[in-house]
Amino acid sequence: MENKLQATIDIGSHSCILLIAAFEDVPVEIATSTETAQSVNVSENSEQTAEAIEKPAVPATRKTLVPKLQKVEVCRLGEDIYEHGKITPERIQELVQIMTKFRMDLHALGADLKAVAMTEAMRKAENPDEVIEAVEKAVWVKPRVITGEEEGKLTYRSVKEWHGAGNVTIDIGGGSTELSNGETTFSIPVGALKMFKAMGPIPGPEYKKFIKETFKDLSFKGMTKKPVYLIGGTGTALAMVFLNCQNFDYKAIEGLEMSLADLEAVTTRITNLSKELRAMLPGLGNGRHEVIICGLFWLRSLLEKLRVETFKISTAGLRFGLLYPPEKEPEQKPKKRPPFAKKTENGEN
Numbered sequence: 001m002e003n004k005l006q007a008t009i010d011i012g013s014h015s016c017i018l019l020i021a022a023f024e025d026v027p028v029e030i031a032t033s034t035e036t037a038q039s040v041n042v043s044e045n046s047e048q049t050a051e052a053i054e055k056p057a058v059p060a061t062r063k064t065l066v067p068k069l070q071k072v073e074v075c076r077l078g079e080d081i082y083e084h085g086k087i088t089p090e091r092i093q094e095l096v097q098i099m100t101k102f103r104m105d106l107h108a109l110g111a112d113l114k115a116v117a118m119t120e121a122m123r124k125a126e127n128p129d130e131v132i133e134a135v136e137k138a139v140w141v142k143p144r145v146i147t148g149e150e151e152g153k154l155t156y157r158s159v160k161e162w163h164g165a166g167n168v169t170i171d172i173g174g175g176s177t178e179l180s181n182g183e184t185t186f187s188i189p190v191g192a193l194k195m196f197k198a199m200g201p202i203p204g205p206e207y208k209k210f211i212k213e214t215f216k217d218l219s220f221k222g223m224t225k226k227p228v229y230l231i232g233g234t235g236t237a238l239a240m241v242f243l244n245c246q247n248f249d250y251k252a253i254e255g256l257e258m259s260l261a262d263l264e265a266v267t268t269r270i271t272n273l274s275k276e277l278r279a280m281l282p283g284l285g286n287g288r289h290e291v292i293i294c295g296l297f298w299l300r301s302l303l304e305k306l307r308v309e310t311f312k313i314s315t316a317g318l319r320f321g322l323l324y325p326p327e328k329e330p331e332q333k334p335k336k337r338p339p340f341a342k343k344t345e346n347g348e349n
Contacts, residue, residue, distance in 0.1 A: 004022045004023075005109055005111035006020070006111065006112055006114050007112065007114060008319045008320075008322040009099070009102060009113070009116040009117070010119070010317070011075065011121075011122070011135070012077075012119050012173050012175070013077055013119065013120050013174030013191055014076055014077075014078060014291065015174070015233055016073045016074075016075045017072050018069070018102045018105060018319075019320065020068045020070075021067045021320070022066055025061040025063060025064075026061060027060060027061055064161065065161065065320055067250060069105065070248070070315075070319075072248075073286075074286040075091070075095050075098060076091075076287065077095070077125075078193040080121075080125075081125060082194065085125075085126050086125050086126040087122075087125050087131050092131055095131070096134050096135070096137075099139045103138060113140070114322065116135065116142070117144055117145075117146050117151075117322055119145075119148075119175070120148070120174070120175035120189070121175050123147070132145070148176055148178055148189075149178075151187065152169070152178030152180040152185035152186065153180060154321025154322060155171045155178055155317050155318050155321055156181075156321075157327065158317055161316075161320075161324060166182075166227065167229050168180070168228050168229070168306060169228075169230075170229070170302055170311075171318070172191060172192060172299060173191045173192070173233070174194065175189070175191040175193060175194050176188060176191050177298070179302075181223050184221075184222055191295075192234055192295030195298060201275070201291075202271055202294075220305050224308075225306070225307050226308075228303065228306060228312065229311070229314045230299065230312070230314070231314055231317045233288065233295075234298075235299075236248070236283060236313070237295075238258075239253040240281075240282040241266055241284065242262060243256070246282050247282075248283070254314060255312055256312060257312050258311060259310045260310070263300060263303075267293065267300070270293055275290075
């Protein structure tokens with residue numbers, strides 16, 4: 001029998017995240033119509049509920065991925081990429097130490113490690129094979145370097161499973177940012193750590209030029225004016241500061257709605273603090289205080305391009321998406337032969 005506890009590791013440009021989770025049966029809402037997608041909670045004692053139950057079509061529970069343990073360790077692989085173009089031996093050793101601690105957690109809880117994914121730093125590194133081999137020896141599973149598009153799709157999938165379709169996800173990492181609406185997914189080589197290395201902890205006048213150049217060839221068609229979910233360390237840190245939540249609590253953070261005014265207020269508050277005081281704020285330990293302001297500036301610019309006034313924060317992400325079974329790709333419609341297709345010498349089109 002397969003172990004109930006399943007795990008993944010996300011090795012990013014700034015942090016490494018261990019997720020141990022399990023698929024559990026949780027209550028769901030029963031839809032009164034598949035066309036209108038209006039749902040009624042089966043626990044409500046009302047005539048409306050009774051009418052809905054008379055049309056049973058879906059079970060009252062479904063398998064949902066529930067996190068049991070999440071651990072974050074700062075690795076800052078992106079710094080090496082920025083400064084050296086490759087991951088240095090010292091940084092590899094630090095990464096191995098993190099992975100070894102993760103493996104001990106896995107063994108202590110008896111969890112099965114299903115996947116290890118590496119993102120933007122390893123997409124850029126000149127020595128990926130060396131790092132992959134070191135990580136494999138530490139956790140006994142070979143990591144996979146995934147593309148930006150795949151990262152965005154898996155992140156969107158993780159949010160879709162919890163909150164449904166029709167949203168846009170923004171995953172701000174250390175070295176890249178992925179956006180997806182389920183149909184279109186793209187990765188931008190901009191992240192909080194990368195911006196920090198280029199601009200320092202607080203972006204100055206050069207930021208306007210940077211944004212103009214970054215957005216010059218990007219199209220957000222099909223993504224504007226839709227509900228937005230923010231994923232990643234920047235979002236989690238923002239939520240913890242906003243809520244003054246001293247310890248990470250995914251139930252308190254998940255689905256938290258904020259406005260642009262809220263974002264502006266938190267950004268101003270953090271910016272006005274010294275580096276030392278900033279590091280004492282909730283969620284800004286382990287080096288996050290150095291890169292958070294860059295991440296919040298970048299978030300504000302993205303939200304303006306998406307033309308939204310509010311957004312929600314989700315603790316889901318790549319590490320969750322790696323555990324869901326692959327979705328079927330939509331069938332490609334056969335292309336119609338153009339009426340002007342020329343015939344070949346043998347008379348065939």
